[in-house]
Amino acid sequence: MKVRIKFSKEGPVKFIGHLDIMRYFQKAIRRADIDIAYSMGFNPHQIMSFASPLSVGHESSGEYFDIELNSMTDTEDIKNRLNEVMTDGIKIIKVAALDEGEGNAMASVAAADYLVRFSDKVTLPDDFKEKLTDYYEQEHIYVTKKTKKSEKEIDLKEGIYKLQVREDGVFMQLDAGSGSNLKPGFVLEHFFETIGVELPEFPFRIRRLETYRKTKKGKLMPLIS
Amino acid sequence: MRKLALSDEILMKVEKPARYIGNEVNSVMKDPGKVDVRFAMCFPDVYEIGMSHLGIQIIYDMLNQFEDVWCERVYSPWVDLDAIMRKEQIPLFALESQQPIKQFDFLGITLQYEMCYTNILQVLDLSGIPLLAKDRTEDDPIVIGGGPCTYNPEPICDFFDLFYIGEGETQYRELIDLYKDAKEKNLGRAWFLEKAAKIPGIYVPSLYEVTYKEDGTIKERKTLTVDAPEMIMKEMVTDVSDTYYPMKPVVPFIKVTQDRVVLEIQRGCIRGCRFCQAGQLYRPVRERNLEFLKKYAIAMLENTGHEEISLSSLSSSDYSQLPELIDFLIEECSRRKINISLPSLRIDAFSLDVMNKVQDVKKSSLTFAPEAGSQRLRNVINKGLTEEVILNGAKLAFEGGWTRVKLYFMLGLPFETEEDIRGIGELSNKIAATFFETVPKEKRNGKVQIVASTSFFIPKPFTPFQWAPQCRKEEFLDKAYLTRKSITEQLNQKSIKYNWHEADVSVLEGIMARGDRKINQVILRAYKMGCMYDAWSEYYKNDVWMQAFEECSVDPDFYTVRERSEDETFPWDFIDCGVTKSFLLREWHRAKEETVTPNCRMQCQGCGAARFGTGVCLEEREG
Ligand code: SF4
Numbered sequence: 001m002k003v004r005i006k007f008s009k010e011g012p013v014k015f016i017g018h019l020d021i022m023r024y025f026q027k028a029i030r031r032a033d034i035d036i037a038y039s040m041g042f043n044p045h046q047i048m049s050f051a052s053p054l055s056v057g058h059e060s061s062g063e064y065f066d067i068e069l070n071s072m073t074d075t076e077d078i079k080n081r082l083n084e085v086m087t088d089g090i091k092i093i094k095v096a097a098l099d100e101g102e103g104n105a106m107a108s109v110a111a112a113d114y115l116v117r118f119s120d121k122v123t124l125p126d127d128f129k130e131k132l133t134d135y136y137e138q139e140h141i142y143v144t145k146k147t148k149k150s151e152k153e154i155d156l157k158e159g160i161y162k163l164q165v166r167e168d169g170v171f172m173q174l175d176a177g178s179g180s181n182l183k184p185g186f187v188l189e190h191f192f193e194t195i196g197v198e199l200p201e202f203p204f205r206i207r208r209l210e211t212y213r214k215t216k217k218g219k220l221m222p223l224i225s
Numbered sequence: 226m227r228k229l230a231l232s233d234e235i236l237m238k239v240e241k242p243a244r245y246i247g248n249e250v251n252s253v254m255k256d257p258g259k260v261d262v263r264f265a266m267c268f269p270d271v272y273e274i275g276m277s278h279l280g281i282q283i284i285y286d287m288l289n290q291f292e293d294v295w296c297e298r299v300y301s302p303w304v305d306l307d308a309i310m311r312k313e314q315i316p317l318f319a320l321e322s323q324q325p326i327k328q329f330d331f332l333g334i335t336l337q338y339e340m341c342y343t344n345i346l347q348v349l350d351l352s353g354i355p356l357l358a359k360d361r362t363e364d365d366p367i368v369i370g371g372g373p374c375t376y377n378p379e380p381i382c383d384f385f386d387l388f389y390i391g392e393g394e395t396q397y398r399e400l401i402d403l404y405k406d407a408k409e410k411n412l413g414r415a416w417f418l419e420k421a422a423k424i425p426g427i428y429v430p431s432l433y434e435v436t437y438k439e440d441g442t443i444k445e446r447k448t449l450t451v452d453a454p455e456m457i458m459k460e461m462v463t464d465v466s467d468t469y470y471p472m473k474p475v476v477p478f479i480k481v482t483q484d485r486v487v488l489e490i491q492r493g494c495i496r497g498c499r500f501c502q503a504g505q506l507y508r509p510v511r512e513r514n515l516e517f518l519k520k521y522a523i524a525m526l527e528n529t530g531h532e533e534i535s536l537s538s539l540s541s542s543d544y545s546q547l548p549e550l551i552d553f554l555i556e557e558c559s560r561r562k563i564n565i566s567l568p569s570l571r572i573d574a575f576s577l578d579v580m581n582k583v584q585d586v587k588k589s590s591l592t593f594a595p596e597a598g599s600q601r602l603r604n605v606i607n608k609g610l611t612e613e614v615i616l617n618g619a620k621l622a623f624e625g626g627w628t629r630v631k632l633y634f635m636l637g638l639p640f641e642t643e644e645d646i647r648g649i650g651e652l653s654n655k656i657a658a659t660f661f662e663t664v665p666k667e668k669r670n671g672k673v674q675i676v677a678s679t680s681f682f683i684p685k686p687f688t689p690f691q692w693a694p695q696c697r698k699e700e701f702l703d704k705a706y707l708t709r710k711s712i713t714e715q716l717n718q719k720s721i722k723y724n725w726h727e728a729d730v731s732v733l734e735g736i737m738a739r740g741d742r743k744i745n746q747v748i749l750r751a752y753k754m755g756c757m758y759d760a761w762s763e764y765y766k767n768d769v770w771m772q773a774f775e776e777c778s779v780d781p782d783f784y785t786v787r788e789r790s791e792d793e794t795f796p797w798d799f800i801d802c803g804v805t806k807s808f809l810l811r812e813w814h815r816a817k818e819e820t821v822t823p824n825c826r827m828q829c830q831g832c833g834a835a836r837f838g839t840g841v842c843l844e845e846r847e848g
Contacts, residue, residue: 027530
């Protein structure tokens with residue numbers, strides 16, 4: 001049986017990279033004595049799948065991973081036991097049993113919400129809000145995306161599902177599907193470039209708020225809903 | 226939430242920022258208002274190396290069991306952060322509280338290898354603590370050195386207020402009580418140091434003066450106060466099954482060198498290899514009892530969640546209850562899906578059987594450490610491993626499916642001849658030949674691969690070779706070329722790979738190891754000229770070091786290539802590590818005579834360590 005676990009990552013632990021977070025949870029699951037299933041072979045590893053890697057320096061209140069269990073008490077018990085062995089800044093928010101045949105966390109990811117705040121070193125133009133709204137309301141936002149091998153033109157607009165200027169920063173809902181994933185920093189850097197504002201190093205403080213899957217009808221739902 | 230000492234901008238800029246954030250599972254947080262003594266424990270190298278060290282975990286755990294003490298950790302900032310901290314004048318901080326080291330009562334630095342000496346200065350410098358002990362004031366922490374290198378503390382004695390010689394479990398409580406007393410009554414640093422010098426194992430270098438003869442050797446050591454002891458006896462735990470050991474070691478977020486539970490099964494070694502310093506320093510062998518080890522193994526696995534457990538000791542095969550311990554671990558660990566790693570096992574039927582159970586034969590390799598290429602030279606160094614034993618072990622292993630063999634040798638051992646060096650190639654070849662003889666063609670799963678590695682021998686204090694000359698760089702390299710040549714001449718040379726160690730750094734290590742007080746200024750100079758992280762070959766600057774020696778008018782050869790006379794007073798002679806100088810000298814003579822000395826279990830050699838009244842010295846011997 002499989003369960004999906006939702007957790008948050010806040011404060012200094014945001015400097016722990018994705019691979020180390022995976023290692024952290026492998027150890028935490030052992031400390032919590034959860035009856036996780038292991039792969040076969042000489043070096044068995046825990047059967048675990050993370051939804052989508054979070055960049056170093058980002059906080060989140062919507063991280064997910066799935067684990068496979070041999071036996072299970074109940075989801076509340078798993079949540080409590082894990083929370084007892086967590087370090088400051090990482091907290092288990094929810095645990096849910098997955099239906100048989102449900103896709104794994106990584107394959108399911110379709111979109112994510114972000115809140116981007118600006119560092120003190122960023123000077124926003126007075127008409128920042130209007131400018132960003134104008135930017136978002138264009139029909140297409142073409143950019144050339146450079147990868148290691150090639151350059152290709154993409155339409156950012158297709159991947160930005162929502163964009164709002166809020167009191168505490170800029171809220172965005174972006175495509176997070178594998179292959180089409182858009183990074184919030186990338187979008188905002190492009191915006192500042194188009195309005196001719198130069199950014200300092202590390203201009204944004206980014207927090208992922210939620211991660212979504214797509215239902216059969218095409219609706220976005222949180223990975224645990 | 227804790228506030229970090231470094232800004233987000235800095236942490237985003239540096240490699241592996243998680244090195245600096247603390248907060249790891251099982252790290253200890255206390256309320257600074259509720260403790261009397263703040264202790265910063267430092268390993269002067271990068272986090273991943275420092276966090277892998279068992280000794281620090283033991284002392285960290287012990288000090289934090291004291292209610293009035295908060296012990297925190299600090300490591301060398303990596304070169305990228307080092308540059309930023311200097312530029313922006315950010316003081317070095319402890320990982321737990323993120324507060325500056327300068328505010329602490331103690332800074333304890335563990336000295337595990339000589340090539341970390343410039344990093345001591347880096348840590349002091351970044352902390353804003355004067356580099357020289359004599360320049361420190363009441364506002365500075367007491368800087369303590371500990372660990373194996375303190376058995377010759379003289380080359381770095383100017384940088385430390387005091388050294389703790391020996392095992393850390395025994396005297397810290399007393400030292401801290403004395404400090405609290407001094408602090409409460411405002412008696413000052415000088416008073417504290419003078420009184421501390423009377424605690425067993427504590428060496429306060431500023432209370433002694435050393436004069437030299439014309440030839441540069443030591444003339445006299447004088448105590449500057451009446452109370453300071455002339456000899457310092459090492460501290461030692463007599464009952465290793467009733468002492469401090471961490472039930473909850475700190476679990477790093479990032480992958481460190483030793484990312485596993487470490488179970489120290491015994492201290493010391495019965496063997497007495499003549500090149501080995503640890504084998505003499507930690508005498509006598511003391512085994513932890515089985516129940517202690519079982520209890521701690523389980524507790525540590527449960528409290529850390531590590532996926533691997535490793536046994537630690539100088540020679541695990543000599544632990545008398547090894548089969549029982551391994552049976553227990555195999556049972557517990559297979560149930561919990563934990564890997565077992567067994568370094569330092571002698572290769573024989575028993576160990577191969579065990580390894581077959583705990584590791585993937587196809588992926589693992591066998592390790593032999595003959596240390597010398599010929600039987601004659603192995604007798605000189607008292608390494609009781611014969612060619613027959615090696616070839617038998619290899620044969621058994623090849624039959625069991627192993628195909629990879631690692632061999633470790635030293636070059637530049639005393640009384641070594643070209644014949645001995647050629648023996649390295651010959652022995653490697655015989656092992657390869659054993660494979661072809663043992664495993665029929667149709668049963669060979671993959672090629673046999675022998676990797677021979679050599680390091681350069683460095684004579685160390687408190688070993689029978691402390692009198693021996695060390696090779697020059699050119700001699701070392703000639704020996705390495707000869708080794709390579711002799712390997713390429715072998716019939717099975719295609720199956721043998723050869724690696725060797727750099728020579729420059731071995732020469733410097735040798736100088737530090739047997740150095741005297743005159744070396745302090747050279748280290749200081751080299752540091753000021755930019756030397757740091759000397760243990761990392763990409764940062765080691767040999768030309769700068771040589772320039773530092775020249776500018777200080779200190780001759781490196783004095784410390785290395787010279788054969789020391791038998792009546793010379795060594796810089797470290799004021800330390801008593803249990804083993805007597807006369808025993809070491811006897812062993813030096815026996816080395817010259819190519820005579821093997823039996824190990825402690827076969828026959829006591831009266832080395833001097835029986836004074837401690839514990840361990841193997843008390844065992845009944847058969848016959
Ligand atoms: S006194 Fe004897 S048994 Fe004890 S350590 Fe020395 S040689 Fe070994």
